[in-house]
Amino acid sequence: MAQAKRSASAGYSRSSKAKLKKRSTSTSKSRTRLAAESLKWKPVHTSSFSGVDGGGGMMMLEELEDVGIEWEEDVGGRKVARFVASETKRKGKAKAAAEGSLSGDEVIDEGEADEGEEANEGGNELPEFTGIDAQDLNDEDEESIAESLGEVEDEPDFDDALLPDWKDINLHSSLKRAFLASGFVKPTEIQMRALPAAIAGRDVVGVAETGSGKTLSYSLPILSHLLRCPKPSPSSRRPLSGLILCPTRELALQVVEHLSAVLKHALAEGQGTKPSGPPRISVGSVVGGLSAQKQKRILDRGCDVLVATPGRLWDLIKADDELAASIRGLRFLVIDEADRMIENGHFAELENIVRLTQRAGATTQGPDDDDPVFAAMSTLLTEAAAKNDMQTFVFSATLSKDLQQNLKRTGRIGGKGKGKRSSTLEDLVDKLDFRDRNPEVIDLSPEGGVVATLRESIVECVVADKDLYLYYFLLRYPGRSLVFVGSIDGIRRLIPLFTLLQLPIFPLHSQLQQKQRLKNLDRFKSSKNGILIATDVAARGLDIPQVDHVIHFNLPRTADAYIHRSGRTARAKNQGFALQLCAPEEKGMQRALMKSLGRGHELPDLSIESGFLPALRERIRVARAIEKAEHHVTKSTHDRNWLIEAAEAMDLDIDPDMLSDAEDDPDLPFHKPNRGKKANKKVAVSGLKAELRQLLSEKLMARGVSAKYPTSGSKIIVDDLLRETGHATLLGAGTKKAYDEVGAAKGKRKRAAKSRSG
């Protein structure tokens, strides 16, 4: 029996060490070639990754049994793997070799297969079905499912006394069982308001603070509806019922994860038995940066709910009429983070997807109408009717009040294109063919934009000192911190610096490979004091448990961005803290930002224990010097290699003087210090590294603290040392959390103001 494995991250498995051998051409001719999409890939369970849990993670391996692999050369001479039907159940390559069916000189390491397949597959892959184990259908399963085909299952009994607050919301009882298991004892406010309307078939526009449970507000009605539908037929492609569009890949994957977690509990048998056959409800995802081929396979198999980013979904729709038709047959359309969706460069794709859901009388003009792909689709638009009972849900933490008002008044902005439209968001809403003449608009956005459990503070300093204050904050207030930086270059500068300072820091930005982005997010989630340094790609929707601090290293340009960034902490009624690092040149912008959030007062300053600053400044100075020197050596080596390679490519001999000239001339692109200089530089770098090691090993002490004589000095730390109650890294520093520190400062200021006025 031949067995092939593939990995989500690298096409066909890098992890398998088995070697595959090529069969002779004459044999291969007699074997049936199989399409990768038609094979029964089975998930191989691995550890969880990126929060996309067991059996569905990015690193998911899939395996095949009873197929052979043949290698053929394509016209370009590259080796390409082909799947062929297994003639006999081979017992492994040793036996096959003994039978003489493999030729010894054609042993191919599976590592090579990885690369070929990675090129084909585009890299990473995604869970096919999440939440529930995706199992391949076998004959037995098919029989058992066929028996129940078309049945609407009885809704299991649920004792409402267990969750009285959910009693009046008409959700499928299995979902209530899931709430019990997840500890969701009562609906959040937005859920309380949005769910009844959505379950009653209304269109809903929901605006509520960050971390308030909007994801379940729009997804529970979909899941409940599906659970009350007949079981899907195993023999035909599942009709797509729900489409959830999200602005970022991470957010889309997180929504899948969230739904899967609910479904896992909702569909648990309870008697310790695993449900057999395909999942009762399948949730698929389609996002950029991951394997399009596998995503297409998921779509071909069919899923009930699809969570997608618009760019990739539109790419797939363009090549698949059936998919386009299934978008027309949607029962639910969700636009999550609607206001962000229009900003991220995929507006045209989003608009095109939305246009597929319009009914005949509501069709609008689109940006791609002249595109032949869209023109070809126009037949579909006229032939296949969009569903009349489709429900539309639009959610965000920030949606302009004007827009909501307009929407409420007319059922759509500008009354199907009439009147003036003033923003792209209005444009989008105009394209949404709400079936409801009077969509339910629920606005629970808080006063001041941010949640009540968030405390904010500011450090005003010159730009050059931002690194120092960030370093101080991270040491002084351990915890999970998310640092927002205005540019990718800014992140690239800070990562090596803080890595040299030995902090657990991980980057997240759009120029990282998707696999790396998810890996870094996962590392951040699993590190108690982890630091994620990110652009606004992490600002929206991400629900990372227990983010203690959000630090605006550079201030965002808009109030909405500030609300969403800060909303990564203080979620689901937990406490959270946001810090602004503000340079004098940003002060005007900061004031405008606060004003547009309706703040009539200045933010409290973070109190700084300045005694620590000189030592921290010194560490930063040395770390920067190392970074600079290492960067220089790397660049010089790169330039020299470039010169050598260029000369080799042109078949030229390099004049050794040229190399040494190049090395000496700092203005030439291939300038490189001569050997002596290079050696000196290396010595200098290792000297600096030793110096930094020394600095990092020294205790950092507050003013007035003596490590040698802990019972003396103006700050006595002996009790803290004995009881281990003091600050872990800064001797003599306070141990209050940033949240409490600012709360205490606020209290003091209020009391002082009172006594002044009294």
Ligand SMILES: Nc1ncnc2c1ncn2[C@@H]1O[C@H](COP(=O)(O)OP(=O)(O)OP(=O)(O)O)[C@@H](O)[C@H]1O
């Ligand atoms: N009824 C509930 N009871 C307790 N926790 C809940 C409930 N509903 C949702 N949650 C939890 O609250 C957290 C935040 O939910 P969610 O991510 O949906 O917020 P959101 O409103 O979409 O936030 P954002 O605007 O930042 O996207 C999640 O961890 C979720 O599991």
